[in-house]
Amino acid sequence: MQIAKHVGATPIAITRKGGKVDELKGAGFMHVLQAGEDDIEREILRITDGQGARVVFDPVTGPDLERIIKATCKDAIVFIYGALSHEATPIPVMHVLGKHTTIRGYEFIEVTSDDAKLERAKAFINEGLSAGHFQPQVARTFAFEDVVNAYRYLESNSQFGKIVLTLD
Incomplete structure (x- = not known):
């Protein structure tokens, strides 16, 4: 969330547990949605003034990913970096095709195994920590x-x- 804010994004958190809503807001998220309680697609579109999310990071997948993908903008990128849900993950194919959505897997080894990427990442984080942008x-x-x-x-x-x- 801190990195997203630092680069000018509007972070939207989605949690499966109601107890984490206040913690997420306390950490600085202006928008916190609860899976199973909020209409995720409608709320993301409302928050983005109908534009949809441009970048998504999802460590959970499962049934909510379909609603999240439907709430993305044209040429959005969806990074999947985990599979915490044990449920099936439906993909809205017509949305992906119609809006040219990219869905890709991500593992931190993409950065840690490439010396140049790792040095850029460390510099970015260290600069953010030093400047007080990241806590x-x-x-x-x-x-x-x-x-x-x-x-x-x-x-x-x-x-x-x-x-x-x-x-x-």
Whole structure:
């Protein structure tokens, strides 16, 4: 969200859990939608004044991806970087064809395995941190010896932010 705002985008968060709505708003999201409660397609189109989303990052996929894709603009790009949903992921083919939507997978190794990309990414993040544009969001810190509990906490999906292991 911080990166999106920094580059001039309007970030819209979608959560499956109502309990995360306030956390997301507190973190700076102006627009937070809840899957199963909000009409995702209608709300994204409303927020974008009918234009639709230009870039989508989806770690979940599943049935909501269809509604998200329908709420994209012409030539939008949808990055899928996870598959947290165990449900089928329908693709609205006619929308993809009619609006020239690109759907692609993304893995961080695309950056970490390319030295030039990695250096650009590190510079961008370090500059953003130094300038105060980016603030790390830490959910909880665990000692390395407590890695099992850290992993259990991660699996609970109740965290908001990153889980940090310390080596002290």
